[in-house]
Amino acid sequence: MSYFSDIYNGIKTLLTGMSITGNYFLHSRKGAITQQYPDNRETLKMFDRFRGEVIMPHDENNEHRCTGCQSCEIACPNGSIEIIWDRQLDPETGKKKKMIDKHIYHLSMCTMCGLCIEACPTDAIVWAQNFENSVYDRSQLTKVLNRPGSKVKAGIED
Amino acid sequence: MKIVSITKTVHDWLFSIMPEGAASIVEMVLIAVAYLAFFAVAGLYLVLLERRVAAWFQLRLGPNRVGPQGIFQTMADALKLVSKELTGTIKADNFLYNLAPYFVIVSSLMALAVFPFTQEFQAFDINIGIFFLIAISSIGVIGILLGGWSSNNKYALIGAMRSGVQTISYELSVGLSLLTMVLLTGTLQLSEIVEVQKNGWLIVQGHIPAIIAFMIYMIAGTAETNRAPFDLVEAESELGAGFHTEYSGMKFAYFFLAEFINMFIIAAIATTIFFGAWLSPFGITDSIPWLGVFWFLGKTLLLVFLMMWFRWTFPRLRVDQLLTLEWKYLLPINLVNIVIMAILVWLNLTIKF
Incomplete structure (x- = not known):
């Protein structure tokens, strides 16, 4: 049955x-x-884990958390990150110290793998949630992540 | 009586200005043009409806950019398809390759002619209406077979062969389920079937066996139109686009439109046979006969929606499951159902108002 x-x-x-x-x-x-995208441009917010581009957050005193250890540059599989650094005198201790001059990030070469962010020991770089990355000239995709005149936050290296 | 009186005025006017033979030919051409226009518009809007309904089932919005709520979307698509190049394969059998779309489209156009859209508004009230419909709906598969065979492509050929298997099997169920209802009406003529339903729609008159017949008819009808869950003819994941892989531009559009018109036809047959065609429920608009068009189209679109609901719910069947469903389930149930219906009619157990 x-x-x-x-x-x-x-x-x-x-x-x-x-x-x-x-x-x-x-x-x-x-x-x-x-999402009716161009219409809701004002209100559209990407979810937290979205990988838009790598940014370096600065606080109100124009201080970042990057010590110039170059872990991200080594971790990057396709050379999207270049760090230009030199040794400068630390005004507080009077010793020579490694400091970043420019943290250069080539968005055009980045595959959004996130290895640099995992490698960073001080959480200096994070993912941004923006997604409108198109530009008319590819040289605009080469970005300097640290702002001019910024310095490393005190106490990060300890 | 508005529509009827319009057709009558045109008829009288034509016969007053030219000889009888010429007038009747002109009249036929006019009716054919009217049906062609209906065919094109209905096909395009069914495609739009399908896309919107599919979107809603999948929690999307669907096309809503071309015109208000996207109502010109499929018009734009059709324009694009008309302007596209007609490509073909080098080793295709050109004659059959070009003939195939017309087979499909003509067979569905012919079926449209017999539907009673409202009282006295029927192009061709043939006395073997249902028989004609069943016969015509099985011609379409020849077009599909020709298209698959002549495009010289193995995917197209496999798709066409599957279509042959499927249509030949399910034709039986469509025919037998309609035959069950014919036992109740005692006539094959569609206008008389509508007359019979003035004492209650056939699905009410025939109660249990009629409902079983309706379910079988909808399953087999969906299979006849090669729509999901019976769309192994054009199973995208296995066969590219199935039998119309090698077609492009307007010839592809013919196949595509014919598929949607076939869906409309299957739903329209169900409306006519089971749900009283243009009759309003409980006779609420009997005094205004031209409203019958809206009742007819409304019921048909509801059934079309039901078929879209099937499509966006059920996964595709395998070939062996397809044949098992038909030969082991639908066909025996259908045969038993006919006997039950015959007993019902014999003992006068039908419900009539």
Whole structure:
């Protein structure tokens, strides 16, 4: 008699499926996941884990957390990061200290693998959530991440 | 009576200005043009409806940019397809390759002619209406087979062969489920079937066996139109685009439109046979006969929606599952159902108002 129970179960499961999709259909207005992109440019916010580009956050005193250890430059598989550094006199201790001059990031070469951010021991670089990265000249994609005149935050190296 | 009176005025006017033979030919051409226009517009808007409904099922929005709520989207698509180059394969059988789309499109156009859109608004009230519909709907598969065979492409050929298997199998169920209802009406003529339904739609008159017949008809009808879950004919993941892999531009559009018109036809047959065609529920608009068009189209679109619901819910069947469903389940149930219906009619157990 499995013939008739098969038919019964078949119809029952098909109707279950239809009720689920029907429920989606009725609630599609509220729950539509489509972003109507150029229209909602003002309000569109990417989720936290979105990998837009690498940035270096600065605080209000124009201080960043990069010590110039070059871990990110070594970790990068395709050479997107170049760090220009030199040894300067630390005004507080009077000793010579390694400091970054420019943290150069080539967005055009970056594959968004995130290895630099994982490698960074001081969390100096993070992902930004912006996504409108197109420009008319590729030289604009080469970015200097540390702001002019910025310095490393005190106490990071300890 | 508005529509009827318009057709009558045109008819009288034509016969007053030219000889009888010429007038009737002009009339035929006019009707053909009207149906062609309906075919094109209905096809395009069914495509749009499908895309919007599909989007809503998947929690998307669907095309809403071309015109208000995207109503010109498919028009734009059609314009694009018309302007595209017609490519073909070098070793294709050119004659059959070019003939195939017309087979598909003409067969679905012919089927459109017999539907009673409202009282006395029917191009061709043939006395073997249902038989004609069943016969015509099986011609379309020849176009698909020709297209698959002549494009000299193995995917197209496999798709066409699957279509042959599928249509020949499911034709039986479509025919037998309609036959079940014919037992109730006692006639094959569509206008008379509508007359019978003035005592209650056939799905009410025939109650249990009619509902079973309707379910079988909808399953087999979906299979006949080669739509999901029976779309192994054009299974994208296996066969590219199936039988129309090698078609481009307008010839592809013919296949595409014919698929949607076939869906409309299947739904329209179900409306006519099971849901009383242009009759309003409980006769609420019997005094205004031209409203029948809206009832007919409304019921048909509801059934079209049901088929879209199937499509966006169920996964595709394998070939063996397809044949098991038809030969082990639908066909035996259908045959038993006919006997039940015959007993019902014999013992006069039908529900009539």
